[in-house]
Amino acid sequence: MSGQIPPSCRMSSSTSPASAISDSGDVPVPLGVVEDCLGILQLLSDGTVQRAVVPLVLPGTSAQTTSPVPWKDVAYDETRNLSLRMYVPSTDTGKKLPVLVYFHGGGFCVGSFAMPNVHDACLRLAAELPAVVLSVNYRLAPEHRLPAALDDVEALFSWLRGQAQAVSDAGPADFGRVFFSGDSAGANIAHHVAVRVGSGALDAGPVRIAGYVLLWPYFGGERRTASEAACPPDVFLTLALYDQMWRLALPAGASRDHPAANPFGPESPPLDGVELPPVLVAVGDRDMLLDRIVEYVARLKAAGKHVELVEFPGQGHGFSVFEPRGEAASGLLRVVRRFVHGPAPN
Structure with missing residues (x-):
């Protein structure tokens, strides 16, 4: 979030x-x-x-002219007024850059790619990974309750397939190396993208997904975990806010075990037969969702998936988005860079 x-x-x-x-x-x-x-x-x-x-960073502002990375907003579904923000860093090597598709957080209820800290976090990802970053808006609840946000990826993939076919050998984006990422609710969306593509329910076409980067994924469940029950009242993501946002986001009358919230709920599809590329999961050890995220990683590993968990000491939910230029965000960026580009040469 x-x-x-x-x-x-x-x-x-x-x-x-x-x-x-x-x-x-x-x-x-x-x-x-x-x-x-x-x-x-x-x-x-x-x-x-x-x-x-709320304050937004919009095209044509001074932030665009002073940015180290050129960016622009592009509609990917005009019928639903859905857009993405495209960050394309310049490269002198002549090599194509991987593509990082990023979904913002906000409990499925609030947020935008144009919020200043989300914009700044994506600018830094584009410049320092480096990568072509596509920061995606999606429909928000309660006006559009789940699974609306998850279903918006159908239109996004239609746009991505068109870009991959049109770009061909031109342009800096390598659609053969696409990573799906997001923070909080955005990481939840990235998980569902992985399941839909890996099960064959969503056609990726010429887009090759090389991995998933889930930052403190926002999952739910009726059973309280120990870290949820022990959540202090002085942090951003409290148990009360968590419950409220799921209440606003889920279909009316649904519990937090709904498949959109709980990847291992009673009605969620089994993941054993789903083909997944490598998954990187990051979380702060002061995050209320820590236990739920650790369990998610353990169950993926038990299903034979290649998944890595990185915990950041002393950090809470959303740390690199609240402070995108902070020390912890720098540490996270190094982890993501290694995952996307491989270990740095000695």
Whole structure:
């Protein structure tokens, strides 16, 4: 779950009315706030949603002209108004760069590739891996409950297949080395991409997926883990926020054992026969989701998958997105670089 939430966010009144009319037609009935999530998303009693106006880094701003990596926004599904932000670093070697597809976090409810810290984190990934980074927006809940965000990858792959066929030998992107990544809810999406492609449910076409990079994946489950139960109240991702976001994101009436949340839930497909390329999982040891993530890695290994877990001491949920230029983010970048490019030569 990523995205530092500014304290001065104000709610937009354009998404829903402030009151409703009673059955008699003449008495205004104030709408109550059913859910208030982080002060930037409110679900009202009539089912409408209000969202805060938050700072965004948009094309044409000074950030674009001063960026060490050129970037632009590209629509990948115009019917749903879905876009991705493309970062293309320059290279003097003449060699093509791997492609890193990145899904932002936010509990499936908030977030955007244009939020300043998400933008900065992807700029750094593009420049220092280096790689062509495609930072992807997807539909958010509760307006579009799961599996909407997971289903958006169908349109994304249609766009990717078209790019891979059109680029051919031209351009810097190597669609034969594509890595899917994301933080928190974005890592959950990357997991589901892996399962869909590996089971044959999603056609990758000429796009060859070389690996998955899951940063503190946001998984759920009705059974509490020890790290969830012991979560302190003074961290960003608390148990209350975790429960609230799953309540807003999952289909109405669904539990946290829904397949979109729990990869090993009672209705989730078995992963034994799913072909997966190597998987890198990273998590801070102060993350509430630590035990659930460790169990995820153990069960993948038990199913014969090639998976690596890297824990970062003293770090909580979303550490490299909250501080994309911090020391821990630098350590994470070195781990991801090794995974994508291989060990540095001696």
